[in-house]
Amino acid sequence: MERWDVVVVGGGPAGSAAALAARRSGAAVLVLDRADFPRDKVCGDGVAPEALDVLAGLGVDPAALTSGYPPVPRLSLRSPGGAVVGRDTHRPSSVVPREVLDARLLEAARAAGAEFRRSTVRAVVADADGVTVDGTVRAGVLVGADGAESVVRRALGLGANRPDRLALAIRGYAPALPGQGTTQVLVTTEQRWPAYAWSFPLGDGRANVGYGELVSGGATRAALVEGLHRLLPGVAPEGLRAHRLPLSTGRPRLPDGRVLLAGDAASLVNPLTGEGIFYAVLSGALAGAAWPAGADAGQRYREALRRRLGGHLRATRIASELSRWPRLMDAAVRAADVDQRVFDDVVALGLAEGRLTVRTVAATARRLVRGRD
The missing domain is CATH 3.50.50.60 (FAD/NAD(P)-binding domain)
Incomplete structure (x- = not known):
C-alpha cells in the first residue's frame, strides 16, 4: 500500500x-x-x-x-429597492x-x-x-x-x-454589458429574495454572468434562467451550467x-x-x-x-439574516454610496474576512430611518 x-x-x-x-x-x-x-x-x-x-x-x-486577465478595480451593486452604489474597491x-x-x-x-x-x-x-x-x-x-x-x-x-442554507446558481459566458468596462456588477432583487445576478468582466469583451438564489425558495433551472434574464436584460449567455453552494x-x-x-x-x-x-x-x-x-x-x-x-x-x-429584510439592504447600499469607508467595509464582509463595523451599522441605521431621502 x-x-x-x-x-x-x-x-x-x-x-x-x-x-x-x-x-x-x-x-x-x-x-x-x-x-x-x-x-x-x-x-x-x-x-x-x-x-x-x-x-x-x-x-x-x-x-x-x-x-x-486585467485587474478589475470597480464594483457596482444595486439593492432590491433600486439603490445603486458604484465605487473603486480598496484594491482591484x-x-x-x-x-x-x-x-x-x-x-x-x-x-x-x-x-x-x-x-x-x-x-x-x-x-x-x-x-x-x-x-x-x-x-x-x-x-x-x-x-x-x-x-x-x-x-x-x-x-x-x-435548503435554507444552500444556494443554487447558474453561470455562463456572454458579451460584457454595455459600458461595463472593468466593473464587477451585482444586481439584487426582491423577487424570490434573497437572490442576485452578476456580470464579471474578463477583459476580452466577455463576462462571466450568472444568477443564484436559495434552494428553499424553490429554485429550479427554469427559474434561474428567468432570473438572469430579468435582472440582466439582453444578456445572451453560452454554456449555462448550474451548481450548488453550501453556505x-x-x-x-x-x-x-x-x-x-x-x-x-x-x-x-x-x-x-x-x-x-x-x-x-x-x-x-x-x-x-x-x-x-x-x-x-x-x-x-x-x-x-x-x-x-x-x-x-x-x-x-x-448579516445574512438581516439582509433578508430588503429595506435594510437598500439602506446599506445608500450608506455605501455616500461613504467610501462603508463601501469598503461592505466589500470586505462579502468578499474577504471583514466584520460588521460600528461605522457601517450606524450609517445603515441612519439611512434606514431617513428612508430614501
Missing part, C-alpha cells in the same frame, strides 16, 4: 493551497482528483486580492496566476476563468513537489494511525477539498446543508482526527455573495499547515480556522 504524509482529495483552489502549505513543511503530498486539468468549474470566477495574498504567502506569484480584484486559475494553481503545487493523480475517490476510512483511501493509499492526514458534493464529507457522516451558515463542526475539510466541502461559502475562492485558499492553507500534528491535526486546524475566520463568520451569519 502506498504511504503519503498528506493526501488531498480535490485539485481545485482549496486542494492546491493545502498541497502547497503541506509541502512548505516537508510533507510528501499526493493530490487526487476525478478530472484532469485544465477543466471547467462552475463559478463566478472573481478572485479577491485577499485570496492572492494567501497564495503569495505560499510562494505563488499572483501575477502569474492572473496573467492575461481579478476575474480569471476557473479552467485557467485552477490549472495554474495545481501546476504551482506540482512545481513545489506535490504529485497529482487522476482518481475518483469512493471510500475513505480513518483510524487512530492514519487514513486509507480506496484500500490502496495510506495517508497520515487527509484533506477533503472535493467540493459541494464531497465524498470525504459524507465519509465523516456529515450531511448536506438544509457557511450551514457549516458543520469540523471534526477532530486526521481527516480535514476545506473550501466548499466544509460549507465555506459566503452567504451574502456566494464567494468561495478566498475561503477555499485560506482554509486549504490552514489545513495543509496542520498536518504535522497527526492525530491532533483536526483540532489544530479547527482552532486555526476559528482564530482567522471565527469573528468574520459570525458577522456574515448575522
